[in-house]
Amino acid sequence: MIKKANIIDLAPLSSTSKIKIPLAQTPIKAGFPSPAEDYLEPPIDLNQTLIRHPASTFFGRVSGESMCDAGIHEGDILIIDKSLEPYNGAAAVCFIDGEFTLKFIRIFRREVWLIPANPSFPKLKVSAENNFLIWGIVTYVIKKMTSSAMPPFPIKSDIK
Amino acid sequence: MIGLLDCNNFYVSCERVFNPALNGVPVVVLSNNDGCVIARSNEAKALGIEMGVPIFKIRALVQQKNVRIFSSNYTLYGDMSARVMSLLRTKVPQIEVYSIDESFLDLNGIKNLEIFGRQLVAKITRCTGIPVSLGIATSKTLAKVANKFAKKYKGYHGCCLIDSEEKRLVALKRTNIENVWGIGRRLSAKLKAEGILNAYQFSLLPPAKVRQMMTVVGARLWRELNGEPCLFLSDEIENKKQICNARSFGEMTQSLDDLSAATALHATRCAEKLRQQNLCAGAVLTFIQTNRFREDLPQYFNQALVSFPTATNDTLEIVKAALQALRQIFKTGYDYKKCGVLALSLTPEAHLQGDLFDAKNRLKSAALMSCLDKLNAQKPSCVVSAATCHLERTALKSAYVSKHFTSDWKDIIQVKI
Numbered sequence: 001m002i003k004k005a006n007i008i009d010l011a012p013l014s015s016t017s018k019i020k021i022p023l024a025q026t027p028i029k030a031g032f033p034s035p036a037e038d039y040l041e042p043p044i045d046l047n048q049t050l051i052r053h054p055a056s057t058f059f060g061r062v063s064g065e066s067m068c069d070a071g072i073h074e075g076d077i078l079i080i081d082k083s084l085e086p087y088n089g090a091a092a093v094c095f096i097d098g099e100f101t102l103k104f105i106r107i108f109r110r111e112v113w114l115i116p117a118n119p120s121f122p123k124l125k126v127s128a129e130n131n132f133l134i135w136g137i138v139t140y141v142i143k144k145m146t147s148s149a150m151p152p153f154p155i156k157s158d159i160k
Numbered sequence: 161m162i163g164l165l166d167c168n169n170f171y172v173s174c175e176r177v178f179n180p181a182l183n184g185v186p187v188v189v190l191s192n193n194d195g196c197v198i199a200r201s202n203e204a205k206a207l208g209i210e211m212g213v214p215i216f217k218i219r220a221l222v223q224q225k226n227v228r229i230f231s232s233n234y235t236l237y238g239d240m241s242a243r244v245m246s247l248l249r250t251k252v253p254q255i256e257v258y259s260i261d262e263s264f265l266d267l268n269g270i271k272n273l274e275i276f277g278r279q280l281v282a283k284i285t286r287c288t289g290i291p292v293s294l295g296i297a298t299s300k301t302l303a304k305v306a307n308k309f310a311k312k313y314k315g316y317h318g319c320c321l322i323d324s325e326e327k328r329l330v331a332l333k334r335t336n337i338e339n340v341w342g343i344g345r346r347l348s349a350k351l352k353a354e355g356i357l358n359a360y361q362f363s364l365l366p367p368a369k370v371r372q373m374m375t376v377v378g379a380r381l382w383r384e385l386n387g388e389p390c391l392f393l394s395d396e397i398e399n400k401k402q403i404c405n406a407r408s409f410g411e412m413t414q415s416l417d418d419l420s421a422a423t424a425l426h427a428t429r430c431a432e433k434l435r436q437q438n439l440c441a442g443a444v445l446t447f448i449q450t451n452r453f454r455e456d457l458p459q460y461f462n463q464a465l466v467s468f469p470t471a472t473n474d475t476l477e478i479v480k481a482a483l484q485a486l487r488q489i490f491k492t493g494y495d496y497k498k499c500g501v502l503a504l505s506l507t508p509e510a511h512l513q514g515d516l517f518d519a520k521n522r523l524k525s526a527a528l529m530s531c532l533d534k535l536n537a538q539k540p541s542c543v544v545s546a547a548t549c550h551l552e553r554t555a556l557k558s559a560y561v562s563k564h565f566t567s568d569w570k571d572i573i574q575v576k577i
Contacts, residue, residue: 055243056287083287095180133180135289 050140056083058136060093060100067091067102070117076143078102080136091138096130102138161273161296161323162389163252163265164303165280167244168291168311170261171199174240175230175562177289186227190215193408193557194231214453231558243288251280256393264300266393277319285318297322300391301384304341305331305359328387332360342381347374359385403441405429406500410557412451413496419448420483424548426501427482431475432536434503435529440471442505444478446485451497460496462489471507474525475532478503479546 051057060078070091072078080093092105094114103114103124112126126132167173171189176182186203190196196214197204207225209218215229222229241260248255254266270276277294284292295307302322309331310320322328338348340359350373356362362370363385370382380390405426413419423446434441447463464485472478482501535544 053287055246082289083283098181131181135180 053083066116066118066121079140082136084137086134093135161267163296164307165294167261172201173290189230231561281318294319299384299389335359403503408498427479430503431478434473438509439506440473441503442471443467445502448499460494464488
């Protein structure tokens with residue numbers, strides 16, 4: 001039996017980030033010119049850093065816990081690049097038997113295995129009966145930080 | 161050499177990218193308002209579902225064969241189209257986006273075209289999930305012919321090259337005259353009556369005869385099929401000839417109020433498009449029509465044009481003119497299915513010819529419109545509009561629309577574990 005896990009929703013990405021390039025020629029009529037003027041550079045743009053191929057990049061949202069040991073949890077957002085060739089050990093969004101799932105892929109003795117990152121989920125060998133395709137390769141995971149991830153404090157041992 | 165790259169069954173393919181369970185099953189996409197079939201998967205074509213057939217005519221077949229139907233989701237299709245075209249731009253020096261799902265490519269100077277073409281097809285298919293086909297030849301019309309072969313025969317691996325006289329002749333002989341780009345239904349009937357059944361026979365006609373039968377356009381087509389390029393890649397920023405906004409009603413209507421509201425809305429959209437492209441319209445045309453598939457009902461179609469003394473892109477002027485045109489053509493007692501507005505004789509804002517007797521304060525109007533656009537750019541859209549637009553809401557029917565993956569995080573499906 002395959003446990004359903006890490007089902008994700010997919011959304012195309014619009015990378016229309018506009019970078020405002022600072023205009024250096026400040027109309028200073030009096031006083032001192034900014035000492036930073038000669039050193040201005042466009043600020044860091046996350047789109048540029050995290051999305052190397054905008055035309056082939058899509059977003060997905062994780063639901064499930066089969067990849068928790070890889071630090072991927074329910075609600076995380078995946079950045080998926082369809083242009084990349086699958087490789088051994090890649091975290092891949094696969095479509096299998098009617099659903100999108102995220103697993104590590106391993107090619108072993110000419111067979112494709114889907115490896116979860118959670119010991120309570122089974123490793124799955126892809127067989128001819130599976131309706132299977134590798135949809136895209138996950139390049140980054142975006143996670144919203146919440147305080148619920150904090151371990152309980154104080155507990156007994158913290159109080160002296 | 162010129163290439164024509166075309167997305168296979170584009171709208172269906174877009175749906176399949178985000179729902180791969182649709183692969184291998186019959187799928188159709190419907191026009192606005194869920195009226196007619198405008199895209200079909202190969203499986204749906206094999207069932208004999210014709211392009212443009214109204215959905216109510218094939219309900220039984222849809223049910224029996226479990227054909228999946230989708231309302232058109234242009235937000236998604238537009239996004240996927242932009243991806244395909246942007247990939248093309250990175251690989252080809254010049255492209256002409258011909259429609260939402262096809263582009264002509266300038267391939268001059270590229271060596272090993274067959275290998276290049278196959279790699280291009282494979283890359284776009286992998287990167288976007290949309291299967292594409294590429295035809296390459298010396299002219300646009302021949303590239304179109306080649307594209308059909310690339311799509312039809314698997315052996316081409318998505319890319320068909322017509323680069324020799326021998327290949328050209330074979331291709332033309334296997335292309336029915338009605339499938340030649342630019343030869344419509346009427347013309348192909350005329351040619352068939354003369355015994356011209358395929359593109360090859362057409363290409364053998366004496367030029368004088370072609371010119372006499374189908375004017376200069378036909379003569380150009382004839383030369384293109386004979387391998388001589390006559391149509392060139394047009395500049396992408398070429399000025400548009402017209403802007404159109406039209407839609408069918410969810411339910412047919414007899415009411416002038418309904419038509420006025422829809423016309424005002426279309427006129428508003430036209431004006432917005434004009435301003436986005438920095439164009440002005442010299443005239444607007446409004447048309448209305450009944451449902452031509454309901455042969456049991458009386459039929460009526462009409463259109464009227466109102467021209468402006470000074471070309472404009474002011475929403476209020478355009479709405480007013482479109483409504484004036486509507487009142488000229490409206491007749492009571494008909495069940496109207498569709499109406500639309502066209503903005504015509506477009507000129508760039510910058511080239512505007514002033515009218516000596518123009519009473520309108522153009523500067524004030526421009527300021528008002530720019531304010532309007534800013535307000536309406538915020539969501540929800542259409543904050544401020546002409547009151548006529550709201551006479552009665554003409555809601556679009558789109559019962560089978562797929563998720564709006566594109567634009568709204570909220571719209572994402574929450575799949576259960």
